[in-house]
Amino acid sequence: MTQEATKTKATFPSVDWFNAVKEIVNNDENYKRIGTCDSVVGVKVPDLGKFYSLTFEAFEVADVREVSEGDAEDSDFWLEMSSERWKEMIQNISENGKADLHHTLNTIDLEDPDGLARSNDGYRRDAFYRFNQTFQYFFDASAQVDTTFS
Amino acid sequence: MADATTADIPADLAKVAEEKGIPLDVVQRALALGFPADLVKGQLGMPDTTPEAAEAFVAEQERIRAGGEITLSDEMTAAAAEAKWPEDLIKRALRLGAPEAMIINQMKAGIKPEQAEAFIAQQEALRAGGGAPQLDLSWMKVPTEWGIRVRPTKHGLTIGAINVGTYGDIPDYWPYQTEMPRGAYPIPGVPSMGYSIFDKAELWADNAADLYEEAIQRRWRPAMDVPWDTMEPLPDEIEKAMCQLCTALCEKALVTGDIIGKWLPEMSYGYHEVKLYLSTAGFDAARQFEVFRKRALSNGGGMGVQSPGYFHRALIDTRFWTEASSTALLFHNSFLMGLYQIGYYTAHNDAERYIFSGTMQDISRQMAYAMQHLRYFLLRKPDRRDEMQHALNKNEAVFSYEWSKDTPLREALLILLGGGTSAEQLADGEVKFRYFWKRWINDYAFRLAGAGLPDRREKMHPQLREFITQPEEEKEQAAA
Numbered sequence: 001m002t003q004e005a006t007k008t009k010a011t012f013p014s015v016d017w018f019n020a021v022k023e024i025v026n027n028d029e030n031y032k033r034i035g036t037c038d039s040v041v042g043v044k045v046p047d048l049g050k051f052y053s054l055t056f057e058a059f060e061v062a063d064v065r066e067v068s069e070g071d072a073e074d075s076d077f078w079l080e081m082s083s084e085r086w087k088e089m090i091q092n093i094s095e096n097g098k099a100d101l102h103h104t105l106n107t108i109d110l111e112d113p114d115g116l117a118r119s120n121d122g123y124r125r126d127a128f129y130r131f132n133q134t135f136q137y138f139f140d141a142s143a144q145v146d147t148t149f150s
Numbered sequence: 151m152a153d154a155t156t157a158d159i160p161a162d163l164a165k166v167a168e169e170k171g172i173p174l175d176v177v178q179r180a181l182a183l184g185f186p187a188d189l190v191k192g193q194l195g196m197p198d199t200t201p202e203a204a205e206a207f208v209a210e211q212e213r214i215r216a217g218g219e220i221t222l223s224d225e226m227t228a229a230a231a232e233a234k235w236p237e238d239l240i241k242r243a244l245r246l247g248a249p250e251a252m253i254i255n256q257m258k259a260g261i262k263p264e265q266a267e268a269f270i271a272q273q274e275a276l277r278a279g280g281g282a283p284q285l286d287l288s289w290m291k292v293p294t295e296w297g298i299r300v301r302p303t304k305h306g307l308t309i310g311a312i313n314v315g316t317y318g319d320i321p322d323y324w325p326y327q328t329e330m331p332r333g334a335y336p337i338p339g340v341p342s343m344g345y346s347i348f349d350k351a352e353l354w355a356d357n358a359a360d361l362y363e364e365a366i367q368r369r370w371r372p373a374m375d376v377p378w379d380t381m382e383p384l385p386d387e388i389e390k391a392m393c394q395l396c397t398a399l400c401e402k403a404l405v406t407g408d409i410i411g412k413w414l415p416e417m418s419y420g421y422h423e424v425k426l427y428l429s430t431a432g433f434d435a436a437r438q439f440e441v442f443r444k445r446a447l448s449n450g451g452g453m454g455v456q457s458p459g460y461f462h463r464a465l466i467d468t469r470f471w472t473e474a475s476s477t478a479l480l481f482h483n484s485f486l487m488g489l490y491q492i493g494y495y496t497a498h499n500d501a502e503r504y505i506f507s508g509t510m511q512d513i514s515r516q517m518a519y520a521m522q523h524l525r526y527f528l529l530r531k532p533d534r535r536d537e538m539q540h541a542l543n544k545n546e547a548v549f550s551y552e553w554s555k556d557t558p559l560r561e562a563l564l565i566l567l568g569g570g571t572s573a574e575q576l577a578d579g580e581v582k583f584r585y586f587w588k589r590w591i592n593d594y595a596f597r598l599a600g601a602g603l604p605d606r607r608e609k610m611h612p613q614l615r616e617f618i619t620q621p622e623e624e625k626e627q628a629a630a
Contacts, residue, residue, distance in 0.1 A: 034368065035364065035367030035368035035369075036305055036306075036363060036364055036367050036368070038305075038360070057304070058303075058304040058305045058306075059304070060304075101497060101500075101503060104503070106491075106494055106507060106510075107494070107495065110491055110494065110495045110586075111495075113585070121600050122521070122593070122595075122596035122597040122598070122599050122600030122601070123518065123521045123522070123525075123597065123600035123601065124600070125596070125600075126514045126517055126518055126521075126597070129487070129510045129511060129514035130364070130511055130514045130515055130518065131511075132507055132510065132511055133368070133507065133508075133511060136507075
């Protein structure tokens with residue numbers, strides 16, 4: 001008899017979805033081994049009017065919350081895509097276990113003339129590059145979540 | 151006679167005595183006189199030590215210790231006269247138990263009286279203290295802040311976390327020219343080490359301590375962490391273009407390392423956070439050289455053509471650290487970030503993707519330091535703002551000239567972006583190149599604004615400024 005790991009079900013975008021990924025990475029020793037990450041990251045899904053703030057602190061994701069658009073932008077940087085583009089990325093991660101070459105945060109950022117990672121501060125925006133491996137690991141961990149889309 | 155009843159004989163000493171037929175009573179009396187057990191063992195083990203000689207020696211020592219007169223032999227007197235050892239010195243050595251033959255040999259070997267005096271005095275002190283050396287210990291009364299007990303935080307025990315009390319006082323000017331750590335107690339007369347940067351504003355960045363910890367924790371190992379086995383043969387012109395890019399990146403890593411290595415010895419130790427971080431930046435530069443050389447030599451290609459080098463020379467010729475860090479770690483790194491982004495965008499395998507994301511991570515730390523340092527410098531030395539603008543004017547001009555001469559790198563980038571050398575591919579490559587070129591220049595301007603030079607976008611070299619997106623243009627693009 002085979003056993004399948006029970007995946008947490010959550011809908012993207014939602015606090016529950018981000019919390020599900022947060023639980024996964026906070027219990028993953030490999031995430032800690034990447035190294036310290038201190039950054040407040042906004043997430044914007046403008047066409048759905050959904051905005052979130054993720055706080056990365058030391059070796060864990062410390063906080064996840066739904067916020068206003070202004071608060072999402074009051075971060076080191078925010079990640080902004082349409083819901084369709086978010087869905088494409090997360091589905092790619094789910095199908096492959098991690099983002100393929102065309103769906104990493106870096107690739108998406110480079111292909112978008114406005115950039116995926118945006119900020120009001122040239123210094124703070126670079127946190128996207130400084131801790132990119134951590135953020136990619138976070139989103140790749142969503143492969144372990146049974147995601148549905150709103 | 152010494153009280154021999156209380157001296158315990160170690161087992162190995164007793165064994166040697168038994169083998170030489172020396173009564174244990176003699177051994178006990180020697181120990182009771184204060185001779186260390188290992189010294190007694192060594193003497194007993196000498197070839198000419200007989201039971202009679204051992205008894206005679208111990209008896210003589212007991213007589214001397216009881217106040218008996220010490221008489222020097224004629225041989226000893228003659229040797230002492232020649233070596234100019236005072237008679238009293240010799241008697242003290244004999245009183246300590248040094249054999250006459252040994253003392254004579256020392257004199258004939260050229261041991262000076264003052265050398266003997268130091269040794270004999272030390273032995274006398276040891277004997278008087280029951281074996282413990284006489285210590286100074288005045289250093290224990292050092293008047294530095296004591297009782298510090300910093301505990302680890304969720305970040306661990308970091309460099310920043312131990313900046314407490316007086317140890318966290320980072321003065322605007324560091325008056326010491328040595329490696330004395332901040333918070334330690336200075337002693338006068340220590341020779342100067344020749345540092346030239348003592349002014350905090352000339353090197354400080356508030357994020358230096360954090361960047362050091364980040365660099366240590368987030369380091370990666372090209373030899374083992376890059377998935378080299380994911381590389382497969384590429385079309386010839388693509389491999390050549392990638393190798394040319396890697397060659398250029400190797401050179402740029404070397405010059406960055408040279409700049410950091412040149413300026414680190416100038417920085418005084420009052421600002422160890424900055425020195426520690428820049429040491430990791432030097433290590434990052436070495437890693438960059440390493441990984442790009444490895445990429446060039448691991449997939450059927452090789453090294454390419456050297457770059458013209460004009461800008462490298464401009465980097466080395468920078469005259470103060472803020473100019474060097476702004477030019478190398480902020481301006482040049484913004485350009486490098488653009489190259490790394492092209493490398494990532496055109497990556498053909500997981501190995502290349504890993505390499506370019508790792509190097510992007512490393513130089514973004516360097517830019518973070520440079521931005522925070524420039525901001526700190528401009529806040530505290532606003533009169534030098536124009537000087538910084540002039541420095542960037544000059545260095546941007548040299549860079550633009552270098553770029554105009556670096557045909558191999560420019561063409562390699564077109565080929566990578568277009569995916570080949572056909573006319574159609576090169577045309578596509580040109581469009582993408584302009585996109586990335588515009589991107590890195592705008593990112594550079596954005597970083598300068600974050601560092602306190604928002605007006606640099608208007609003052610930038612014309613060949614760079616033409617790519618700056620103007621606010622009205624941004625609004626039109628957004629509306630479209």
